[in-house]
Amino acid sequence: MGTLSPWPETLSNSKKRVIQQLVHGQECATQLQILFHNPSEEGGRLSAEEVLVQNILTSFNHTLSALTCIDSSEVSQNQTTCNDDSPWCEDRRSEGCSESSKRPGTKDKRGCYKRKRDAEAWTVVSATMEDGQAWRKYGQKKILNSIHPRSYFRCTRKYEQGCRAMKQVQRMEDDPQMYEITYIGTHTCTDSFRAPQIIPDSESWESQMGSHSQIPTKHHHLNPAAFPSVKQEAKEAAASDVTDMDCMVWKEIMGGGGGFEYSSEHGMGCDYGDCRAFQYEFLKPAEIEHDYHFDESECLIV
DNA sequence: ATAATTTGACCCCT
DNA sequence: AGGGGTCAAATTAT
Ligand SMILES: [Zn+2]
Numbered sequence: 001m002g003t004l005s006p007w008p009e010t011l012s013n014s015k016k017r018v019i020q021q022l023v024h025g026q027e028c029a030t031q032l033q034i035l036f037h038n039p040s041e042e043g044g045r046l047s048a049e050e051v052l053v054q055n056i057l058t059s060f061n062h063t064l065s066a067l068t069c070i071d072s073s074e075v076s077q078n079q080t081t082c083n084d085d086s087p088w089c090e091d092r093r094s095e096g097c098s099e100s101s102k103r104p105g106t107k108d109k110r111g112c113y114k115r116k117r118d119a120e121a122w123t124v125v126s127a128t129m130e131d132g133q134a135w136r137k138y139g140q141k142k143i144l145n146s147i148h149p150r151s152y153f154r155c156t157r158k159y160e161q162g163c164r165a166m167k168q169v170q171r172m173e174d175d176p177q178m179y180e181i182t183y184i185g186t187h188t189c190t191d192s193f194r195a196p197q198i199i200p201d202s203e204s205w206e207s208q209m210g211s212h213s214q215i216p217t218k219h220h221h222l223n224p225a226a227f228p229s230v231k232q233e234a235k236e237a238a239a240s241d242v243t244d245m246d247c248m249v250w251k252e253i254m255g256g257g258g259g260f261e262y263s264s265e266h267g268m269g270c271d272y273g274d275c276r277a278f279q280y281e282f283l284k285p286a287e288i289e290h291d292y293h294f295d296e297s298e299c300l301i302v
Numbered sequence: 303a304t305a306a307t308t309t310g311a312c313c314c315c316t
Numbered sequence: 317a318g319g320g321g322t323c324a325a326a327t328t329a330t
Contacts, residue, residue: 137307139322152321156306168321 029056119164119185129169129179133187147173155189163189 032053134156143150148171155163165187172178 136305138324140308141320141322144319150320154322 025056029053032056121182121184123180123182125172125178125180127178129181131181133165135167143170146170148176155187157189161189163187165189 135153136156136158137151137153139152140149141152150168150170153167153169155165157163164185166184168182168184170180172180
């Protein structure tokens with residue numbers, strides 16, 4: 001018998017090493033990018049070297065993002081493990097031997113979906129859809145029994161920095177001027193492009209909520225159509241600024257990011273009273289079911 | 303040209 | 317079978 005477990009810790013170690021190497025490669029690529037950047041030629045057009053190094057960097061980032069996302073929860077320190085959900089690497093490739101299918105033009109998403117993974121989610125009601133963050137719409141759906149469709153957004157820097165923040169927006173039926181916005185997950189990205197700011201452990205996400213990072217626009221004029229009582233934006237979140245942690249932290253973060261413990265009582269008991277008083281909001285520990293995407297390639301361990 | 307959006311196909315789950 | 321969520325090709329915006 002001995003150690004028959006296919007992936008318990010063996011994979012943990014090797015994966016760790018893989019990630020280390022990837023992070024190292026990413027660092028080097030970043031430095032190379034800096035070296036290649038020629039200030040004198042700041043004309044806007046990138047040299048071939050710069051393009052290449054950018055591509056390399058993107059590859060590293062995507063790979064890391066994918067890799068870290070898969071990571072289940074191996075935090076050998078938390079009491080309540082998010083139960084074990086591992087039924088996702090099953091070899092369920094039902095190779096389309098069928099006579100039909102095989103259409104070259106068909107989208108083939110076999111095995112591209114990951115399993116659900118829940119992250120913190122909360123809902124706010126706002127008169128505007130903008131929240132000062134960079135979102136990228138990736139879908140829209142008609143919802144049963146709802147007049148208005150629901151839009152799906154993800155962080156713009158999802159692939160650049162592995163940020164998994166998302167949000168869904170839907171007009172309210174009984175007040176079409178208002179939007180019901182559900183945020184899922186928190187931003188782990190930064191505008192500084194340097195170290196992907198990480199969330200130390202678990203409940204620092206609240207501090208992050210208040211920090212509408214980028215967008216230096218202090219006051220973008222409010223849209224006139226907005227409701228009369230839309231006043232806010234008065235809080236200059238202190239922003240405890242980013243701690244300079246090593247890149248290794250990224251891994252830690254990602255790993256931990258996925259396995260948020262989030263006990264029954266969301267620790268929002270902290271006193272940030274007026275913090276997010278800008279709108280009516282119900283914080284609901286929504287348990288968003290989320291189908292994570294998963295590339296087959298991730299199954300193939302080299 | 304690059305980045306964002308649109309939109310129907312596709313996936314997983316109940 | 318159908319609903320909710322996501323992908324990615326095509327289209328539009330910057
Ligand atoms: Zn983000």
